[in-house]
Amino acid sequence: MKPYLSIEKLTQKFPDGNGGELTVFENASFGVDKGEFVVILGHSGCGKSTIMNILAGLADPTSGGVIMDGQEVKGPSLDRGVVFQNYSLLPWLTTLKNVMFGVKARHPEWTKSQVEEHATKFLAMVGLEGDVIHRKPSQLSGGMRQRVSIARAFANHPKLLLLDEPFGALDALTRGTIQDELLKIWGQMEQTVFMITHDIDEAILLADRILLMTNGPHARVAESVDITIPRPRNRTEIIEHPNYYAIRNHLVQFLGKRSKELAGQPTQAGQTNAPATVRIDLTEPAEDPEDKRPALKAVNS
Numbered sequence: 001m002k003p004y005l006s007i008e009k010l011t012q013k014f015p016d017g018n019g020g021e022l023t024v025f026e027n028a029s030f031g032v033d034k035g036e037f038v039v040i041l042g043h044s045g046c047g048k049s050t051i052m053n054i055l056a057g058l059a060d061p062t063s064g065g066v067i068m069d070g071q072e073v074k075g076p077s078l079d080r081g082v083v084f085q086n087y088s089l090l091p092w093l094t095t096l097k098n099v100m101f102g103v104k105a106r107h108p109e110w111t112k113s114q115v116e117e118h119a120t121k122f123l124a125m126v127g128l129e130g131d132v133i134h135r136k137p138s139q140l141s142g143g144m145r146q147r148v149s150i151a152r153a154f155a156n157h158p159k160l161l162l163l164d165e166p167f168g169a170l171d172a173l174t175r176g177t178i179q180d181e182l183l184k185i186w187g188q189m190e191q192t193v194f195m196i197t198h199d200i201d202e203a204i205l206l207a208d209r210i211l212l213m214t215n216g217p218h219a220r221v222a223e224s225v226d227i228t229i230p231r232p233r234n235r236t237e238i239i240e241h242p243n244y245y246a247i248r249n250h251l252v253q254f255l256g257k258r259s260k261e262l263a264g265q266p267t268q269a270g271q272t273n274a275p276a277t278v279r280i281d282l283t284e285p286a287e288d289p290e291d292k293r294p295a296l297k298a299v300n301s
């Protein structure tokens, strides 16, 4: 059976500025299940934002396509919500009205008070209550603005929520608090999320699965790493889990070394670049009682 979101043989080429062609990625194929939180990690320039723009329907790939819930993704739609690093709030509307704006578009049949109640509920879920919701974005801190964009995105309950480095502009303390709020709100809804980040610890905290991209050009999604740490997760306790550093080391090693080694290998005609599944679980008993090595399995490789 096809996954809820299916990325099929996606290829992106751009003019390289010298009359030639830059192949960013080729035949990238992977799936995301309904309600899954998937994070993509890779070095600058490998094509993460390009994939995100295609998923959002803001750009067309050179070839290949994206199927979501049985339909091909074509152009932007309310079914796909995007949260960017720069908040993209409407500056002339209050916090509450910024959230209501999207809810009204999604549910045109709702009364004004239904829309307001729904928006207020989601703002409260990210800790914005009272007078603050009647302030305009310019009167809020960066962290508060990002909370508003998260509340707005979740309040619309899109089929797919795309997060493009949403915490990149925030200080570490605020970032931590909002990560917790994001986890809380995500835990209460069956929301499919696809997120870009450069922060390995953030990726482990939030994701069900992390997709690892090799360096470009000719980048590919080489691995899909299962995050074998039970939920609910919490920033301070997660590091105590036996799998935490084993997973972290695998990711660091991939980004530091293997992303370069695997880079730049053009695909054969017709080849599909599906990622290998990696599952690291030190809590699983080793098959051979004498074997004390970490349980590391690669499937489909």
Ligand SMILES: Nc1ncnc2c1ncn2[C@@H]1O[C@H](COP(=O)(O)OP(=O)(O)OP(=O)(O)O)[C@@H](O)[C@H]1O
Pocket: 014, 015, 024, 042, 043, 044, 045, 046, 047, 048, 049, 050, 051, 216
């Ligand atoms: N419209 C465009 N025209 C030409 N080249 C482009 C265009 N958009 C992106 N590129 C090139 O495609 C490659 C991938 O860019 P992309 O922004 O997707 O990378 P990224 O992985 O998101 O990087 P970062 O982590 O720095 O945001 C880069 O080499 C970039 O220069």
